[in-house]
Amino acid sequence: MELGREVLDQQVIDARGVAMGKVDGVVLELREGEPARVAGLVIGGTTLLWRIHAGLARWAERRLGGEGHVTRIPWHRVLKIGVDVKVDVEAEASPASHWERWVRDRIIGRIPGA
Amino acid sequence: MASEVRLERLLGKLVVDAFGLPFGRIEDVIAEPQGDEYLVTHLLIGPNSRLAQLLASAHELPTLRALGLGRRPRVRRVPWSWFDLTDPDRPQLRRSVADDGQEGTRA
Amino acid sequence: MSKLLEIALGLVTGIGGFLEAGSLATSAQAGAEFGYQLIWAIALGAICIAFLVEMGGRLAAVSHHPLPDAMRERFGIRFFLVPLLAVALVSFLVLASEIGGVCLALQFTTGVAFRWWALPVAAALWLFLWKGTFGLVEQGASLLGLVTLSFAAGALKLHPALHQVGAALLPSLPTHDPAKYWFMAVSILGASVSPYLFYFYSAGAVEDEWDEGYLGINRAVAGLGMTFGGAVAVAVLVCAALVLHPRGIQVDRYEQVPLILTEPLGLWGFRLFAASLAVACFGAALEIALLLAYLVAQGFGWRWGENVRPRHAARFALVYSAALLLGGLVIVTGLDPLKLTIFSMALTALSLPVTVMPLLVLMNDPDYLGDRTNGWLSNAAVLCVSVLAAVVALVTIPLQIFGS
Numbered sequence: 001m002e003l004g005r006e007v008l009d010q011q012v013i014d015a016r017g018v019a020m021g022k023v024d025g026v027v028l029e030l031r032e033g034e035p036a037r038v039a040g041l042v043i044g045g046t047t048l049l050w051r052i053h054a055g056l057a058r059w060a061e062r063r064l065g066g067e068g069h070v071t072r073i074p075w076h077r078v079l080k081i082g083v084d085v086k087v088d089v090e091a092e093a094s095p096a097s098h099w100e101r102w103v104r105d106r107i108i109g110r111i112p113g114a
Numbered sequence: 115m116a117s118e119v120r121l122e123r124l125l126g127k128l129v130v131d132a133f134g135l136p137f138g139r140i141e142d143v144i145a146e147p148q149g150d151e152y153l154v155t156h157l158l159i160g161p162n163s164r165l166a167q168l169l170a171s172a173h174e175l176p177t178l179r180a181l182g183l184g185r186r187p188r189v190r191r192v193p194w195s196w197f198d199l200t201d202p203d204r205p206q207l208r209r210s211v212a213d214d215g216q217e218g219t220r221a
Numbered sequence: 222m223s224k225l226l227e228i229a230l231g232l233v234t235g236i237g238g239f240l241e242a243g244s245l246a247t248s249a250q251a252g253a254e255f256g257y258q259l260i261w262a263i264a265l266g267a268i269c270i271a272f273l274v275e276m277g278g279r280l281a282a283v284s285h286h287p288l289p290d291a292m293r294e295r296f297g298i299r300f301f302l303v304p305l306l307a308v309a310l311v312s313f314l315v316l317a318s319e320i321g322g323v324c325l326a327l328q329f330t331t332g333v334a335f336r337w338w339a340l341p342v343a344a345a346l347w348l349f350l351w352k353g354t355f356g357l358v359e360q361g362a363s364l365l366g367l368v369t370l371s372f373a374a375g376a377l378k379l380h381p382a383l384h385q386v387g388a389a390l391l392p393s394l395p396t397h398d399p400a401k402y403w404f405m406a407v408s409i410l411g412a413s414v415s416p417y418l419f420y421f422y423s424a425g426a427v428e429d430e431w432d433e434g435y436l437g438i439n440r441a442v443a444g445l446g447m448t449f450g451g452a453v454a455v456a457v458l459v460c461a462a463l464v465l466h467p468r469g470i471q472v473d474r475y476e477q478v479p480l481i482l483t484e485p486l487g488l489w490g491f492r493l494f495a496a497s498l499a500v501a502c503f504g505a506a507l508e509i510a511l512l513l514a515y516l517v518a519q520g521f522g523w524r525w526g527e528n529v530r531p532r533h534a535a536r537f538a539l540v541y542s543a544a545l546l547l548g549g550l551v552i553v554t555g556l557d558p559l560k561l562t563i564f565s566m567a568l569t570a571l572s573l574p575v576t577v578m579p580l581l582v583l584m585n586d587p588d589y590l591g592d593r594t595n596g597w598l599s600n601a602a603v604l605c606v607s608v609l610a611a612v613v614a615l616v617t618i619p620l621q622i623f624g625s
Contacts, residue, residue: 004125004142009294011522022522026121038145038152051122051298083285104535113351114532176585177600
């Protein structure tokens, strides 16, 4: 499996079929004397910034005091990789939907008819 | 002792060999299933010049290819064990390209 | 729904959706200044957009990815951001132009200056998207868009010499003012080959859940829809050519444009002109606002969809709401909508290589299209037109700004 082509930047769908973001990053665990293993996926936070401009990402992490609202999905919770990446996680409960919930509760949800 | 490295930060990085000579850029990371896990087996290394990358993109468009504008990129599958990733921003080959006359198999 | 009905609806969308502020303004200007001469530009634009729209539909139907989603996946974030920003910026300017178009129509009818209509119009557009469904936007706006057929009625009433119209389908060199001629040709191309059209069509194919069985319909809708739509734009040009050109009226002020229908159709011509302008621009504005939301939401993997309630796709709804508000604010400033329209059309042409190339690469990638990748004709046609349009735009835009 070519991780960059088949996993990175794919749409992530949660256990309920809800869109959860894109695979912004993939974690590889380096082990002494053994081949590295694919540890999991990363969604959100400053992950994308690192791919756009490292300096910008470093600045953002200094300001935020960390990676921001990032979701890490361990590899064993990845169910299927095909047209999209299906995971056994709930979007609503995860940091991935922090900004979606924020916009829903603070802005969109306050407008009648939402 | 385990440490982690991010795939997305490896892609596009220039790999140098044991003598510090440029070897190529990381195009992709290949992992194979083993039991429940996926283990990294190879890195796909492509050309290190921006021009070669541009020509490779042109190669993907049949019209440009027909016009003779693209160049098939030279991409090599290099075993993971050949790499030293103690500094993920500066990946290194543990051996020089001249070692045992092989640069890894062509992809 | 039967296939024939689907094609009919697609046709209506093409006719009703093709004409908007950009094609109206550029076709009218071209007819006023150069008579029939620039009809070839409309034809070329229509052919090119037909290819692109077909591609957008095919990509969605075969890969089940809308275009922005596929672009992010295929190119990674860095090479996604470049076309994203280009399409977003250009489309936003066109959105403001469309809002301006609706406001102008209201000014013509009521006498109240267009800038005071900007925020009410933006609010009306917003309400449509907030409460409406994708079907309502796609089909409602398009059915109403059939009122633009009044230009065809007007053109026929003016008895154009049809053999002259036909002859103008072939490109010809200008007899005067070549810089303006080529600038207009490029603006017409920008008006016809607007990225929002094929990006939106692609998103629509996914909203409507197309699959490989729809490929025939897709081709019919793209081909026939854009052909008939282009014919309406030609009708606008013919009206301008027969009404304004003989009088030497150059369209540099928007008050002059309704003349092209009032002469053949009298008072009804005026009403139909205002209605056509309002409806065409309203529909286009809805599509562009939605498109901006699709671009961002699908590119970043957020929840999206016009058929879901706003609270279930909150950031998606935020993007189209913000776009409409900002677009309205641009018109509130009193910026001349006609100048804004012409400028954004030229800018669209200039940006074509950047906005079209990602789609072209995807359409040749068997990972996405299987064995339905592009034939040589689609590739060549689109590649040629985009590159040519950009080159000519690069030359003529500065000349236009600094020359006149």
